Amino acid sequence: xxDNIVTESFSETHxxxxxxxxxxxxVDHGKSTLIxxxxxDTDSLQDGKLAQIxxxxxxxxxxxxxxxxxDSLQIERDQGVTxxxxxxxxxxxxxxxxxxxxxxxxQFLRNMITGAADAEAAxxxxxxxxxxxxxxxxxxxxxxxxxxxxxxxxLNKSDILGFDEAQIVKVESDVRQLLGRLEIEVEAxxxxxxxxxxxxxxxSERSLWYKGxxxxxxxxxxxxxxxxxxxxxxxxxxxxxxFDGIRYVAGRIERGTVRAGDRLSIGAQGQVATxxxxxxxxxxxxxxxxxxxxxxxxxxxxxxxxxGDLLFPADDKxxxxxxxxxxxTRLFWLRGEPLRVGESFTLxxxxxxxxxxxxxxDAVVDLEDLTLREGDSVPPDGFAEITLAASHAxxxxxxxxxxxxxxxxxxxxxxxxxxxxxxxxxxxxxxGEHAIHPTASxxxxxxxxxxxxxxxxxxxxxxxxxxxxxxxxxxxELALSEQGINATVLDGDTLRAxxxxxxxxxxxxRHENIRRAAxxxxxxxxxxxxxxxxxxxxxxxxxxxARQIVGENFHEVFVDTPLETCEKRDPKGxxxxxxxxxxxxxxxxxxxxxxxxxxxxxxxxDRPEQEAINTLTAFILRxxxx
Amino acid sequence: MTQTRILSRDxxxxxxxxxxxxxxxxxxxxxxxxILREAYRKLxxxxxxxxxxxxxxxxxxxxRKAFMGHVPFPVMHVDTEKxxxxxxxxRDEYTKKWNLDLLLGYCPPVxxxxxxxxxxARSAARKTAxxxxxxxxxxxxxxxxxxxxxxxxxxxxxxxxxxRGAGHRWxxxxxxxxxxxxxxxxxxxxxxxxxHPLLAxxxxxxxxxxxxxxxxxxxxYFAKDxxxxxxxxxxxxxxxxESNASTVAEVIAELETSRTSERAGRAMDHESEDVxxxxxxxxxx
Numbered sequence: 022x023x024d025n026i027v028t029e030s031f032s033e034t035h036x037x038x039x040x041x042x043x044x045x046x047x048v049d050h051g052k053s054t055l056i057x058x059x060x061x062d063t064d065s066l067q068d069g070k071l072a073q074i075x076x077x078x079x080x081x082x083x084x085x086x087x088x089x090x091x092d093s094l095q096i097e098r099d100q101g102v103t104x105x106x107x108x109x110x111x112x113x114x115x116x117x118x119x120x121x122x123x124x125x126x127x128q129f130l131r132n133m134i135t136g137a138a139d140a141e142a143a144x145x146x147x148x149x150x151x152x153x154x155x156x157x158x159x160x161x162x163x164x165x166x167x168x169x170x171x172x173x174x175x176l177n178k179s180d181i182l183g184f185d186e187a188q189i190v191k192v193e194s195d196v197r198q199l200l201g202r203l204e205i206e207v208e209a210x211x212x213x214x215x216x217x218x219x220x221x222x223x224x225s226e227r228s229l230w231y232k233g234x235x236x237x238x239x240x241x242x243x244x245x246x247x248x249x250x251x252x253x254x255x256x257x258x259x260x261x262x263x264f265d266g267i268r269y270v271a272g273r274i275e276r277g278t279v280r281a282g283d284r285l286s287i288g289a290q291g292q293v294a295t296x297x298x299x300x301x302x303x304x305x306x307x308x309x310x311x312x313x314x315x316x317x318x319x320x321x322x323x324x325x326x327x328x329g330d331l332l333f334p335a336d337d338k339x340x341x342x343x344x345x346x347x348x349x350t351r352l353f354w355l356r357g358e359p360l361r362v363g364e365s366f367t368l369x370x371x372x373x374x375x376x377x378x379x380x381x382x383d384a385v386v387d388l389e390d391l392t393l394r395e396g397d398s399v400p401p402d403g404f405a406e407i408t409l410a411a412s413h414a415x416x417x418x419x420x421x422x423x424x425x426x427x428x429x430x431x432x433x434x435x436x437x438x439x440x441x442x443x444x445x446x447x448x449x450x451x452x453g454e455h456a457i458h459p460t461a462s463x464x465x466x467x468x469x470x471x472x473x474x475x476x477x478x479x480x481x482x483x484x485x486x487x488x489x490x491x492x493x494x495x496x497x498e499l500a501l502s503e504q505g506i507n508a509t510v511l512d513g514d515t516l517r518a519x520x521x522x523x524x525x526x527x528x529x530x531r532h533e534n535i536r537r538a539a540x541x542x543x544x545x546x547x548x549x550x551x552x553x554x555x556x557x558x559x560x561x562x563x564x565x566x567a568r569q570i571v572g573e574n575f576h577e578v579f580v581d582t583p584l585e586t587c588e589k590r591d592p593k594g595x596x597x598x599x600x601x602x603x604x605x606x607x608x609x610x611x612x613x614x615x616x617x618x619x620x621x622x623x624x625x626x627d628r629p630e631q632e633a634i635n636t637l638t639a640f641i642l643r644x645x646x647x
Numbered sequence: 648m649t650q651t652r653i654l655s656r657d658x659x660x661x662x663x664x665x666x667x668x669x670x671x672x673x674x675x676x677x678x679x680x681x682i683l684r685e686a687y688r689k690l691x692x693x694x695x696x697x698x699x700x701x702x703x704x705x706x707x708x709x710x711r712k713a714f715m716g717h718v719p720f721p722v723m724h725v726d727t728e729k730x731x732x733x734x735x736x737x738r739d740e741y742t743k744k745w746n747l748d749l750l751l752g753y754c755p756p757v758x759x760x761x762x763x764x765x766x767x768a769r770s771a772a773r774k775t776a777x778x779x780x781x782x783x784x785x786x787x788x789x790x791x792x793x794x795x796x797x798x799x800x801x802x803x804x805x806x807x808x809x810x811r812g813a814g815h816r817w818x819x820x821x822x823x824x825x826x827x828x829x830x831x832x833x834x835x836x837x838x839x840x841x842x843h844p845l846l847a848x849x850x851x852x853x854x855x856x857x858x859x860x861x862x863x864x865x866x867x868y869f870a871k872d873x874x875x876x877x878x879x880x881x882x883x884x885x886x887x888x889e890s891n892a893s894t895v896a897e898v899i900a901e902l903e904t905s906r907t908s909e910r911a912g913r914a915m916d917h918e919s920e921d922v923x924x925x926x927x928x929x930x931x932x
Contacts, residue, residue, distance in 0.1 A: 038671040131824035138826030260688045264715045273681050278666050302716045311666025315680035317715060355824050369829050428827040438824050438831045467834045647836055
């Protein structure tokens with residue numbers, strides 16, 4: 022195997038950058054084995070590395086395992102699973118490639134994206150016997166959303182089917198149908214065995230019926246990246262510097278070309294300036310720069326754009342980007358908790374940052390058959406189409422595979438990347454829909470922690486009327502303030518006296534009461550406050566909704582005082598009135614109370630009240646103290 | 648009246664100057680400049696680790712490219728006090744020539760380091776402790792380091808912006824997603840971010856860039872009496888390789904045919920299979 026590939030010496034003067042190739046597919050369909058085989062067949066291994074593989078395999082009493090080359094971390098080898106993506110260079114003739122290995126385990130989607138997002142082409146490895154599996158579909162979906170243009174399918178382990186033409190043609194047709202649904206064009210479907218080397222670098226004797234390319238031939242046929250130089254100019258401002266008395270507007274050209282003398286529009290404000298000079302340090306002087314170059318511009322007049330302002334050709338409407346405060350976007354969701362309507366994020370678009378809110382979830386992808394369904398949340402590692410509402414007009418170019426346009430990324434208030442959002446286009450408002458453009462705080466959670474000296478949190482006390490929720494909450498509030506922690510108590514009666522004075526005690530009104538309390542608690546928590554909510558909140562479903570609204574800061578506390586005790590205490594005389602039939606739908610008497618199944622904290626009633634106060638205070642301190 | 652217009656190589660028939668076609672080094676350079684500018688904008692205070700080796704010299708050079716000849720943040724040399732004398736001379740010369748704001752850090756004696764590490768790794772871990780002390784002292788939010796994916800398998804797993812938690816630990820199993828040139832900058836007390844602008848470069852790229860740009864280097868990289876250093880660590884744990892390459896061009900020619908890995912001369916890499924990962928989780932570069 023492999024002796025038909027010649028490693029050429031480095032000799033050309035102009036060298037193209039290596040073509041990144043990502044290898045994806047379901048776990049155990051043979052990705053790592055394929056990579057090891059490719060490197061061996063193309064003679065791309067350093068001596069040291071081959072020796073390491075042999076040694077590692079020997080230590081484990083195994084024959085040479087190609088996949089060990091990639092599983093280079095001790096922890097991975099112990100588990101026998103590739104955890105993270107790795108990049109390995111190899112060459113075919115005069116062309117250089119970089120292989121990006123992407124893991125097959127579902128929970129490692131973010132590692133796969135990290136590796137795959139820059140790839141020019143992908144090899145989708147499918148076990149010929151098993152056919153497309155859950156991760157095959159997931160990875161194919163992702164290839165589409167991150168914009169990989171060229172996809173080669175490798176039907177691995179075809180030897181198990183004896184390279185039988187009829188069976189392989191059947192699998193091929195299934196896979197082509199699947200990818201067709203995603204509008205992915207397949208460059209080739211190659212029946213192969215990575216372990217034995219069939220149709221990888223050389224043509225197999227076992228599949229004489231197959232007339233298509235070997236994997237290596239298919240890779241060599243991948244065209245070089247499309248040129249971005251001929252498109253209208255775009256440069257998002259990365260920063261503005263002043264050195265040696267000169268102001269430089271720094272950035273990387275996303276596409277197009279800029280020349281001294283060009284007139285440019287700056288951001289959404291629409292100021293116009295002329296390029297006085299294209300500046301570089303220690304480089305040939307050229308009055309022009311093209312897509313991909315990191316440069317600095319001197320502008321005339323000497324304006325000071327903001328980071329994120331998009332520079333684009335002035336005086337040419339056809340060359341202007343889209344402009345909209347509502348944007349339709351696809352989404353791949355990377356957070357551990359589901360996405361819901363109403364959540365706010367920062368949308369990063371190149372160097373720009375925009376406050377956005379999820380205005381609607383328009384469709385969710387069903388990974389069983391890759392169809393779009395209605396849905397009101399996007400699960401972890403899920404895919405969807407959503408509408409984002411920004412607080413002001415956003416300039417953007419719609420996402421296009423192979424280009425840098427419209428590559429939106431959602432970032433949460435902890436500055437973590439939680440989703441990828443390839444922008445589709447401006448969103449129309451449906452008839453009768455009222456456009457709201459909520460804004461998010463610009464103060465990061467970290468800054469608030471710094472300023473206040475503690476984290477925020479919502480502590481939701483639930484329990485029967487008279488169980489002591491408000492008493493415990495107020496006492497904990499005092500104890501916390503003595504330790505320098507700002508806490509606010511939202512208790513049922515206080516809320517009903519004002520914010521919720523329009524509500525009664527029907528199930529619908531109770532539900533609304535809780536919904537309002539949860540939103541107020543959320544706003545307070547987002548401003549850095551510790552919030553103690555004391556509400557009967559009798560229904561599991563209502564508390565679950567409150568948890569949804571508040572998010573990860575929500576902590577359920579069960580004030581577990583039995584009915585008899587509450588009724589005996591009856592501080593407000595309510596139980597007596599309820600028993601007398603004067604209060605309808607009274608929780609515990611004539612309306613149900615659903616005790617929490619697994620509260621984060623339970624305050625039992627068989628202890629002195631002071632102990633409940635101490636327990637709650639300590640619990641809150643443990644969570645909010647940095 | 649006839650005029651003959653001569654089109655230069657960079658001009659098309661439209662008469663407009665055309666941009667240069669970027670080769671692989673141009674692309675690597677542009678990407679590194681982008682990363683350095685992101686770090687300077689997003690992470691303050693920021694510093695750059697200058698080990699005096701070839702990679703960190705390239706990194707200082709790229710910073711000067713990014714900031715029009717300036718390095719607008721301090722460069723930090725964490726001194727083990729066991730480097731080669733040539734390296735100290737180089738440091739002093741180019742601190743002045745490049746107008747660098749140099750911060751010096753020192754490393755604790757080896758006796759204070761985890762005795763369960765093999766001897767050379769234990770010696771290398773001194774640098775980790777010295778670096779940690781500098782980061783704590785100056786409260787750096789960002790530290791730029793010149794590691795490359797092709798150097799060592801553990802480094803291949805790195806992110807460009809790599810968060811370090813409390814105690815400077817690298818959580819290799821829980822790294823953030825990083826794509827489309829968007830770098831996450833989470834921040835909590837005691838945390839910093841390692842920035843790796845050279846992650847995508849290979850050893851040969853570094854040398855070709857050094858040749859193209861004329862970047863100065865310590866002489867130890869060039870052969871004397873049939874030996875040269877391919878990678879520079881402390882004197883007592885770095886070994887020279889057999890070589891006759893005495894110029895940058897000869898080093899490049901040698902690398903094109905070499906099939907041994909770059910860190911072959913670093914003793915600690917060969918002590919046990921997992922030692923490098925253990926060092927890195929604890930904060931080694």
